[in-house]
Amino acid sequence: MAAILTASAVPAFAATVLTYGEPGPNRGSRAKATEWFAQEVDKRSGGDLKIDIIWGGALFKANASRQSVATGVADMGTIIADYFPKEMVSYSLTNLPFKNQDPWVGLKASFDHMKSTDITRNLAKQNLAFVTSYTVSxxxxxxxxxxxxxxxxxxxxxxxxxxxxxxxxxxxxxxxxxxxxxxxxxxxxxxxxxxxxxxxxxxxxxxxxxxxxxxxxxxxxxYTGLGMFINKDALARLTPSQRKVLDEVGADFIDHLGRDVMNNDNAAIKAMAAGxxxxxxxxxxxxxxxxxxxxxxxEPYIAKWAKNASKVGLKGKELVANYRALLTKYSKERDDKGYPWFR
CATH class of the missing domain: 3.40.190.170 (Bacterial extracellular solute-binding protein, family 7)
Incomplete structure (x- = not known):
């Protein structure tokens, strides 16, 4: 009897569930990649951390995503920088027409840029934290x-x-x-x-x-200026191990998505041409x-971005130079070593 009472007194395991607002529909390569992210978080956390994706703008539309995640309408969500030219100026740099057409190179450069100290501090003022980048090629x-x-x-x-x-x-x-x-x-x-x-x-x-x-x-x-963000308060409520999983999956997502986007883009062109x-x-x-x-x-718009970034306390010219350097760095890595999934 005592054994039964002791067993029944043990609390049931309860996973932490983060709601994720997605303005787009549940179809296409980006949707599949988002599902992969959620599945990996679940798997790597041993079921301790789960992400519940709400599709099709049911929680918020694209033009309300930033404030919705920041105020906790959802714990996480997709934010498209171009809808918020002032608030998301730090992210909009990665949407500018630099001379690069490689999705993987763009994703790697965007991820490093958004994880930098200055950008992290800028987002924190909006009660946001960056998780990882998408690209729509x-x-x-x-x-x-x-x-x-x-x-x-x-x-x-x-x-x-x-x-x-x-x-x-x-x-x-x-x-x-x-x-x-x-x-x-x-x-x-x-x-x-x-x-x-x-x-x-x-x-x-x-x-x-x-x-x-x-x-x-x-x-x-x-175009890489859209990505996954998390409400800073929701992030603070996670345990250290849960945050570690979120960080690791966010980093690995870049290689996963880069490969998928290139494969899916090629397939899409062939399919539309064939009928x-x-x-x-x-x-x-x-x-x-x-x-x-x-x-x-x-180029004039890139120079204008640097000026606007400086007005909100960011080091505009330095960020542009650093981003160009990141594009060069990952282009060289690709040329020297090939893509990660072929190594």
Whole structure:
């Protein structure tokens, strides 16, 4: 009897569960990567730490993600820097059109940048902490009607553009339309926009190929300014071992996602060119001279970012220089050693 009482008095094991708000749907390579992250946290913690992903903007929309995670609407969530140009200026650096089209290189550089002391301190003031980065790969244009074959074709088109990329489309004569990527399907379908700034596998996951006629590869920068963040109070409530697991999975996520994005991007291009459910789209590549013009057009915006960062207490020019150095570092590592999953 005593043995029974003793056993029944032992409290049941209760895992810590973190709610995760995701504005996007549960499909595509990024969604699968998010599920991998949650599964790895569960596995490596021995079930002690779990992540409950709430999909499709049920907890908050993309344009409310920063304040929602900061105030505890969710413990964690995906934040897209371009929706918060002032508050997330530290992260928006990684969305600028630097001369890099390699997702893995961009992810590694972005991760190191966001884990730096100055950025960590800046985020802490907003009750946020960085966990890891996503990438939606290099920027493309999905268009309905006339395709974009050169920079001259951009003039006069109604384009959904985001961040500096969108501003440069505007500089080239496009009529910019403010719209979430999650609304681009309807925008293309009803003619509100002619083209949408997109990303290969992400655009396929969002089914933009169903309403677009062409895809233009721009060979212009990589988009890594969206990532996983955690409410600083929620992070403080975790045990040291739970925090260690979160940190380790966040670091390993970079290699996992980098490999998957490259594989899925290649598969997406092939699938859309071959035809999905009988619908093919035309694939175009911008001439290299035009791509170089786009990269050059981004330099004034990079300089402007440095000035704006300095206004909020960050060392703007130093951060730009450090980020360029990180891109060079990981490009060299790839060239010398190959990608981690091939070593």
């Amino acid at each position: 290099d920027v493309i244009l999905m268009c309905k009607g006339d395709a974009v074959r050169s920079l001259a074709d951009i003039k006069g088109k109604k384009i959904r553009g985001v961040g500096v990329y969108g501003k440069i489309f505007g500089d080239l004569g496009a009529n910019l339309v403010g719209m979430s990527i999650y609304k681009a399907y309807q925008g293309l379908d009803n003619g509100l926009i002619d083209c949408s700034q997109g990303y290969k596998s992400s655009s396929k996951a969002l089914k933009h190929h169903e309403v677009a006629d062409s895809l233009t590869q721009l060979y212009w920068g990589i 999905i459910n009988g619908r093919k789209i035309d694939i175009f590549s911008l001439p290299s001279a035009d791509s170089e013009k786009l990269i050059s057009a981004g």
